[in-house]
Amino acid sequence: MDNFENFSSSDKAEAAELQRMIAIEQQKAQFQAQVHTFTDVCWDKCVDSPGSKLDNRTETCLVNCVERFIDTTLTITNRFTQMVQKGAH
Amino acid sequence: MEGYSSEFSAGGAGGKVDTGTIMEQVKVQIAVANAQELLQRMTDKCFKKCIGKPGSSLDNSEQKCIAMCMDRYMDAWNTVSRTYNARLQKERARM
Numbered sequence: 427m428d429n430f431e432n433f434s435s436s437d438k439a440e441a442a443e444l445q446r447m448i449a450i451e452q453q454k455a456q457f458q459a460q461v462h463t464f465t466d467v468c469w470d471k472c473v474d475s476p477g478s479k480l481d482n483r484t485e486t487c488l489v490n491c492v493e494r495f496i497d498t499t500l501t502i503t504n505r506f507t508q509m510v511q512k513g514a515h
Numbered sequence: 516m517e518g519y520s521s522e523f524s525a526g527g528a529g530g531k532v533d534t535g536t537i538m539e540q541v542k543v544q545i546a547v548a549n550a551q552e553l554l555q556r557m558t559d560k561c562f563k564k565c566i567g568k569p570g571s572s573l574d575n576s577e578q579k580c581i582a583m584c585m586d587r588y589m590d591a592w593n594t595v596s597r598t599y600n601a602r603l604q605k606e607r608a609r610m
Contacts, residue, residue: 444534448541455545457599462552465595469560469588476564476580476587480594488591492598 464492557588 433441472487473480480488565580566573573581 440534444537447534447538451538451541451545455549457603458545458549459552461592461596461599462556464599465588465592466556466560468595469591473564473587473591476561476584478583480587480590484591485594488594489598492595493602496599496602 464495467495468492553589553592557585560588561585 468488468491471491472484561581561584564584565577
């Protein structure tokens with residue numbers, strides 16, 4: 427990276443484009459990682475014994491689980507922010 | 516997204532950076548890591564659901580259970596993925 431000044435402007439543009447494209451893939455990977463976490467938690471909450479397909483009750487449970495997990499995250503973030511602003515630990 | 520590699524794989528005039536090849540490698544590495552994560556969690560869940568007291572080998576019912584469990588885990592993964600994606604879109608629309 428210390429030879430960056432010696433690169434032509436087209437090389438620099440290519441490198442910047444590469445960084446942008448990699449950032450997009452990283453964002454996709456972050457999404458996948460979250461799906462793994464949610465599936466892990468919600469499988470335990472929703473699936474008793476695996477059958478020949480996921481029945482409606484289980485599907486609904488999984489959907490609700492993801493939504494409520496996100497709601498919980500938001501609730502905790504908001505409340506914690508308030509706590510910090512009030513000067514409590 | 517997928518059309519990018521052909522656009523950049525020529526590397527530019529004497530380009531020091533072959534963007535197309537690098538992006539292919541990045542995508543492959545990410546895909547491999549994703550598959551490993553899936554298999555690790557799936558193995559954990561399905562072992563817990565399907566194997567009671569471990570015997571000296573996996574019997575037929577245990578094998579069948581594992582196969583079904585794998586399919587259901589992937590179904591669950593897809594449902595979660597769809598739900599999460601829809602929620603993200605909804606939140607983005609609000610902003």
